[in-house]
Amino acid sequence: MADTGASDGTSDRVWFISHAGADRAWAEWVGWQLLDAGHQVELDYWDWGTGDNFVLKMNDALERGRLLALFSPAYFEPERFTTPEWTAVVAMREKITPVRIDRVDPPAILRPLLSRDLFGLSPAEARRVLLEAVDGPSRPDTEPPFPGTHGMLRQVGASSPRLPGSLPRVQNLPARNAAFTGRDSLLVHLRQALASDQRVAVQALHGRGGVGKTQLAIEYAYRFAGEYELVWWIAAEDPALIPDQLAVLAARINAAPAGTAPAEAVELLLGELGTMSRWLLVFDNAEDPTALAPFLPGGTGHVLITSRNPHWRTYAAPLNVDTLARTESIALLRAQGAVLSDEDADHLAHTLDDLPLALTQAAALLTRMSPADLTAELARSMHEVLTDGCPDDYPVSLAAQVRLTSSRLEADHPGAAAVLAALALLAPEPFPLTACAGRLPDQTSTVLSEALVSRLRAGSVVDAIARHSLARTQNGTVQLHRLTQAVLADQLTPAQHEQAQRGAEALLTAAAPKNASEPVGWPVWQVLLPHLLAVDPASLTTTDGRRALRGACWYLMDRGQPRPARDRLQRLYDTLLQQLGPDHDDTQNAATDLARAYDDTQDHERARALDEDTLQRRRRLHGDDHSGTLASADSLAIRLRSLGRYEEALALREEALAGWRRVLSVDHPESLRAASNLAVDLGGVGRLGEAVVLGEETLAGLRRVLGEDHPDTLRTAYNLAIRLGDVGRVGEAVVLGEETLEVRRRVLGEDHPGTLSTANNLAVHLRDVGRVEEARVLGEETLERRRRVLGEDHPETRRTAAWLEALREQQEGLEAEK
Template sequence: MPEAAESVFVSYVGADRAWAEWVAWHLREAGHRVELDVWDWRTGDNFVERMDHALGRATAVVALFSSSYFDRARWTREEWTSAVARRRRLVPLTIEPLDGGEVPDILAAVIRKDLHGLDEQAAITALREAVAGPTGPLTAPPFPGTTGAAAPSVDAGGVRPRLPGGAGLPEVWNVPRRNPHFIGREATMTRVREALLAGRQAVVQALHGLGGIGKTQLVLEYAHRFASQYDTVWWIDAEQADQIPVHYTELAARLGIAAPGAGTGHTTRTLIEHLRTRERWLIVLDNADEPGAFETLLPTGPGHVLITSRNPGWKDLVPSHGLDVFPRGDSVAYLTTRIPDIATQQADSLADGLGDLPLALAQAAGVITTGMTPDRYRRLLNDKTTRLMANGAPPGYPAHLAATVDIATARLSNAHPQATELLRLAAFLGPDPIPTAWLETTVGRLATLTVDPDDFMWPQSALQHLSRSGLARVDHETFQVHRLTQAIVRDHTGEADATAAEDDVTTLLTAIAPSDAVDPVGWPTWAALTSHLTADLHTAAQHPPLHETLIRAARYLCVSGQSRAARDLTAALHPLWINALGEDHPDTLGIAQYLGHATTDLGTDAAARHIIEDTLERRRRVLGPDHPDTLNSANDLAITLDNLGEYEQARRLHEDTIKHRRRILGPDHPGTLTSANNLATALFGLGEYEQARGMHEDTLERRRRVLGPDHPETLTSANNLATALFGLGEYEQARG
């Protein structure tokens, strides 16, 4: 290693990775120690820690200045500011022309070296001089009297990166125009690039995901970003597999290897054989949805193949990457970049309504920038989803989302009607994952699903077709339909079919709901169920069989500590049921009880008191003073009075409630034991420690026997007894 060797950290943005690889490779070849994140950091490493350590070790930080480098949302800001703060030598290299205002004032006086616009040899010289100081020529100057020969081609397999952008686009190139609004996906881009560089033989990578997820946009960005690393880049619309030989024949003609008069089959074989002996080529098969049709059509050799598909079946044939919706941060970044003056909170709300789907975000940005406010678009999205999603296809996308869904559902309906039935049912559930076990449990009870009782592969066969069509994301336990796809399918469902689907959803959710909302054994089911119960409360309010399930869901949210969710659910349902059922209906009073519960749990006892007193008065009048529901409300009011400091009144109400519960329900009923626990707690608050201790001991023994030692209410009694013992000074016994 030369004496002047530096320890170099390369600072860059993801869009400039090709430049970073080229710079790092040539600096290492020159003898410098170079740290590049995508070469030297492992999956799972803490990015911030690795960056901090790398900057601590570096004697020089090479910063690749581009228009994206100074974006405030980039980590590059932390990198160059840390380099300045640590007094590390900053080596700025500009890789594209910059406006004067893009570079921060603190860096304006730092001498920069331009790499853009140079040929590769000049760029290598400029790079090495920037890091190590001026050097002599790297190659022998050509004899002045003759024209020098062309430089030899670089190594096969992408071992030595080419100068990015140095030679423009490859000579053989038919890629569509770059999307100027592409954003995000850097982690996926990195995984794809690393996988393609992992071997010297043909490397095939497939990206699969829902329609509108941005598969084509990611591959399009890859092709443009790394164009300089290829001699040939050929883009093929692969939706019709039988047309691939025609596209291969076009490529063969561009490469000059197509024999005159030869058929497409012969020319395809000639092309595949030719690519086996060539290097630096990229074939893109866009929208290749039938993996089985490509067995003999995938090129081999030291080049790259990228496939986009809705069909996850590619993962059985080639390495694949499943593409999901945008992370919320990318959605917000996209909207704030595309829409002038949109507030971050507005962008977040809009992204939430659009389910972070890239195509939907692009459509929304297109509409809003032509004269609609973000808030109005968000409001219209609630009940005009399909019309909004039918409003123009953004540049780079073949169709708007509504058309994309319509085409896919039409194909599915013609070929796989069972899958279409399942899609329609899912459209009337919530947008969260749906456990496939729910379908297996309720098979035969759902009128909208045509299922052969002897078909042991249902629903897996229907889900497989849904997945292949790109209309649902399926894993081994759940399936999920995007919220916008659901809305479009619902809008295109006739009134009779919609009513039947809503009835089946009611049947499904009531059948799945655990009978006990307090027992933690059922909480995982409640956690999955609640989001579907609450997806459309207006519809749920019109289906009385769901009312009891919704009331139990509210109780589950209360007892599991999800007080805000419980308050939101009950506060939404209560006025709906008042209008539909009346203020004194048992279901209205049931949801009012848990509205009071949740309000108390959130610490607003004064507001809770009004709700609980009103519910208690109505229940006494409608149900009678001894009804279990009336006693539930009396118990709730006693707790609220205790919280408000009205201890004697709370005590009297607790004593009256437990007396009624013992007589009506029995001494060991869970409700009676709840009152016993609450009365004992109130006694402890009044300083009657011995009496409180006795009641807590009795309640704990009964709960252990009735509910079991691990039930939450049993553990509550154990904790309360320990508190009472501590208050009596029996510290060791309380500790044990």
């Protein structure tokens, strides 16, 4: 591009200011100085609107003007848009005018460029150096104008910002955190939100303890201090102490004489601030929006609030401060010189939930122990680790902060504190708290049952927990953070731990659906599953609590995951044998579910022995027609069939079906389930015609009583399709198989073992009706899924592989005959 600079030092070229987002304050200061000197400037914050195409705007600016680059460490981070900016100019062999705003070594290709330093200078000297970099050095040939009468921004009433980093005369900021890491995008967003509003701008930074709200506010105040004439920090945790702090500010700016009563001084200060601009007030740790409201001034200044309470919309724009990005977490762990491998750093950051305070404490501990030792200590007692290593610039450790906040919650809302203690013993996943409202068992503690007596009361519990930022809350669910959970659990006394355990069992009992086999309840089971699996089965003390755990295990088995279900059912059964004995109903129910888990994991003989023992005990205790006895007979028949003892299974099944129909009715779901299983057993002994007739009758009944999508309906349809093929009605078998596969894919998922069995049998029937290519494709897809879900050596996987091999050999034989 041609240089068209005018002799008077101004220029008709446009200077595109290239900078990192973290350096916005410098960019605005540089832009103001250039405009004031008569240059044309393009700065993204000033000239580009919301929704503009950033890349196109950048390309247009580079084509129309010259690039003024603000070199800093952030400028050369690879992921920033500054990289394509300077590389594009280098590629076009155009000139870059660089100035350094911090100590940095640019990439090798840029090192030959002469750059000027703006940092470390007075504002006047920095302006002179900047303009020399843009215009080149020159002597004035006319008398310099009288200060204050020249400059286009001054002509419209603007005052020059000070050099970024220089503090205003009136300020009381806490010390800056030299190890502050990351948060660039959040700082830029905060600056844009405050600077874009012409009226008084109020932003409320909210988030849980230890997330770095106060540190972010301090960094913002220092990074953008040059934009303000006064910055005042107010400790706002106790609203009663705010007037005295504002009275000091009033005296400092002569808004009120020293010694004025605080209430009067505050009134005079707020009036004065209403007439001023370029001021920043920071209210740190304000928890009650209503209590803070009288101290929020009008005017065109800025107010920044830090709070655990997210409910600020009436008075401020809430801005959630979440945990750090993983790269920022790793940088913070290494900030004090610790030598960490990427793998160790990533693992520690994950364990500490990317929480700045926890990471800062860990970084301090890494100066005296190895990453392996710290990892081991975290696994042993996270609470103890989070109590140690409190950094100097934080008032308390994370553990102390959680204890303090939970104590406040208990004082404000005992019921919410009881809920929190119970959730501390469950999983760090969302818990559907409002779903428990009005459903807690009778033995629940008074404080917990009263807190959740209705959805309205449960909502107030959720709100109280949210106000103290001890958990994430959304749509009636509460999710404890892992670190908070660890601290809360570790600080419980033995008596409190036992009470919390009872509370956790009551919550699980209230939230659990009644029947694990009903698809309508599956979404709830999916949410509850991590919590029920986090509970030690030996800690459950009620029949309802044990039923909830058994329901979760049944849900797992229905979803094709029998191994984790077997582990927990085994633990539950062993505990109940010892605590209640083999004849207790809870023990026998656990035995029945455990037998299914054995069978689903191919331990058929062990499953048979357990079911046989349960059936004998129930016959002795309750008689032949008791529902538990009939259920045990059904269950044992399934185990006998798995062992190939078809005649014994059939005899037991016929006896059970007669009992169900006698005790209940022909169309009762239990009777229909027994009939469905009997149809399978009839086919197993070669009575195929009877199997088909009973299967058709039962399928029609299940569709009518339970619906098309119920697992029992789908299981019956799957078995009937097999028998239809066995009796030569292959076309009907294909139609029923396709219908069943479609529904099972939708209800159970592509990888569920029941879905894969349906696909496997459909492939066989497709081959039998001559649709060989479709059969091969479906068979290969099923084999791949079975290998992934069940394993290479599972009997079903081997059976599919053998069938596919036979199909290939058959096709190759047919090809050879041609």
